Amino acid sequence: MTEQRKVILRVLxxxxxxxxxxxxxxxxxxLDGSVSLSTVYRTLRLLADRGAIQRHAFEEGRAxxxxxxxxxxxxxxxxxxxxxxxxxxxxxxxxxxxVASELGYEIVRHKLELYVRKSRD
Amino acid sequence: MTEQRKVILRVLxxxxxxxxxxxxxxxxxxLDGSVSLSTVYRTLRLLADRGAIQRHAFEEGRAxxxxxxxxxxxxxxxxxxxxxxxxxxxxxxxxxxxVASELGYEIVRHKLELYVRKSRD
DNA sequence: AAGCTAATGCGAACGAGTTGCAACAGTCAA
DNA sequence: TTGACTGTTGCAACTCGTTCGCATTAGCTT
Numbered sequence: 001m002t003e004q005r006k007v008i009l010r011v012l013x014x015x016x017x018x019x020x021x022x023x024x025x026x027x028x029x030x031l032d033g034s035v036s037l038s039t040v041y042r043t044l045r046l047l048a049d050r051g052a053i054q055r056h057a058f059e060e061g062r063a064x065x066x067x068x069x070x071x072x073x074x075x076x077x078x079x080x081x082x083x084x085x086x087x088x089x090x091x092x093x094x095x096x097x098x099v100a101s102e103l104g105y106e107i108v109r110h111k112l113e114l115y116v117r118k119s120r121d
Numbered sequence: 122m123t124e125q126r127k128v129i130l131r132v133l134x135x136x137x138x139x140x141x142x143x144x145x146x147x148x149x150x151x152l153d154g155s156v157s158l159s160t161v162y163r164t165l166r167l168l169a170d171r172g173a174i175q176r177h178a179f180e181e182g183r184a185x186x187x188x189x190x191x192x193x194x195x196x197x198x199x200x201x202x203x204x205x206x207x208x209x210x211x212x213x214x215x216x217x218x219x220v221a222s223e224l225g226y227e228i229v230r231h232k233l234e235l236y237v238r239k240s241r242d
Numbered sequence: 243a244a245g246c247t248a249a250t251g252c253g254a255a256c257g258a259g260t261t262g263c264a265a266c267a268g269t270c271a272a
Numbered sequence: 273t274t275g276a277c278t279g280t281t282g283c284a285a286c287t288c289g290t291t292c293g294c295a296t297t298a299g300c301t302t
Contacts, residue, residue: 004250038253243302258288264283271275
């Protein structure tokens with residue numbers, strides 16, 4: 001367990017938003033100037049492969065990350081300011097499982113993303 | 122309306138799977154050797170911007186396309202053979218709208234992907 | 243302290259997608 | 273039919289996020 005990994009893990013643990021690799025690199029670099037972007041990518045890949053963190057591929061191209069120790073949630077993505085909000089609907093989860101099972105499948109994982117804008121009223 | 126665009130449109134119209142840009146390029150090239158990859162990308166972007174076709178960003182990185190003249194549907198993706206099945210659940214659509222509106226948003230578009238495997242029973 | 247392995251930083255390479263530019267095709271008016 | 277104007281094309285060079293090769297270094301073990 002190297003110093004760089006410790007720093008990256010600390011940054012991840014303290015992140016309550018959904019930072020991308022570059023953002024994580026900058027936060028880690030601020031704590032320890034010996035962290036490189038390659039190491040951030042390598043560590044993220046390692047952790048995601050082991051299921052220790054969650055990798056999200058939203059539509060913007062780059063990947064975003066969050067801790068996987070929390071319970072499953074879906075994402076509501078505001079398109080103008082690029083904000084990401086988490087939510088969870090038991091009913092939707094149930095219905096998804098039903099749809100899959102009616103077609104003869106069981107769900108391994110799923111992704112529900114609502115791209116939204118503030119409703120004006 | 123140039124010859125190249127006609128060919129690309131024809132290929133898109135005949136595609137009942139979800140091909141990516143490169144696959145579409147090869148299919149178009151087979152019909153007309155004067156089609157280039159740039160033009161495929163440019164045409165896809167044009168059509169997607171106008172809503173004439175649908176761009177899907179699944180987890181593999183590259184984008185896949187299908188005709189948008191059909192009604193909205195979500196995707197059920199079998200992970201071992203890589204098959205993509207379309208479905209639609211009115212109830213899920215409703216619940217999504219409710220979740221968003223409770224948080225003060227309205228849905229612009231959404232994406233629901235169920236990654237599944239055949240259920241053994 | 244020595245030695246071995248695994249992790250690091252750097253820069254170069256990757257793949258999907260975009261873009262600048264000069265050449266070209268379509269369309270329309272005369 | 274010609275010419276001219278506008279939009280589209282192919283090519284190569286580029287971007288951006290991410291990965292990789294490699295020589296160097298850090299972290300454990302004895």
